[in-house]
Amino acid sequence: MTASERSLRADARRNRESVLDAASELFAQRGDAVQMDEIAERAGLGVGTLYRHFADKQALLAAIIGRRFETMTALARSAEEVEDPWAAFETLLFGYLESAQTDAAFRFAMLGPEEPNWDDIAALKTEFSTITEGIVRRAISTGRLRNDFLNGDFALITRGAMANMTGTGDWRRYVTLVLDGIRDADADL
Structure with missing residues (x-):
């Protein structure tokens, strides 16, 4: 875990991990065809939350x-x-x-x-x-x-x-x- 990850609040860490889990599933299934809004939806989060953690793919x-x-x-x-x-x-x-x-x-x-x-x-x-x-x-x-x-x-x-x-x-x-x-x-x- 990087220093910036350690400094995240508990809810922000959970959101980040949810995004990573969702992205991992989707990339494994569909490769590069996956869009950022699909990842946010799979994670159960808004697109804005996803982009707060990850600027781009x-x-x-x-x-x-x-x-x-x-x-x-x-x-x-x-x-x-x-x-x-x-x-x-x-x-x-x-x-x-x-x-x-x-x-x-x-x-x-x-x-x-x-x-x-x-x-x-x-x-x-x-x-x-x-x-x-x-x-x-x-x-x-x-x-x-x-x-x-x-x-x-x-x-x-x-x-x-x-x-x-x-x-x-x-x-x-x-x-x-x-x-x-x-x-x-x-x-x-």
Whole structure:
């Protein structure tokens, strides 16, 4: 929870959470076709209340991502504690994707046509990225992960896997194939 969220009154927090819950349901069902007035109606609130919390759809998408990033950051901290560098990387990657699998609205927010307003969740994104970078550096420094792997590659892998979480997409197979490609071929596994 961000500092601005903590400072909200209890009723304002409830309204904000109602909007996020309604938006999550609707985005998961209908994607980008959802309109702000539909979200307000589903939340049982007026459109003005929705706009007091979220200036536009990009701010709403960022808040959905922010809510999931709190969980993702906790997962990253747990992965950071795993002693084996490769196991830490796999723990982070699979934990992230398993969490995303259960959250269609998060996947839509990350992959959809509208770019979220990252400024609204910069601190959460930075914290997650810092932990991820440490896990990646540790795996590279011990020769378990190829040395040309970049932190941005983590996002590419997760987005590719999330794109395959619909229908019959087998994202775990996709990730296993990718891991075979990024594991340092000279590492003694």
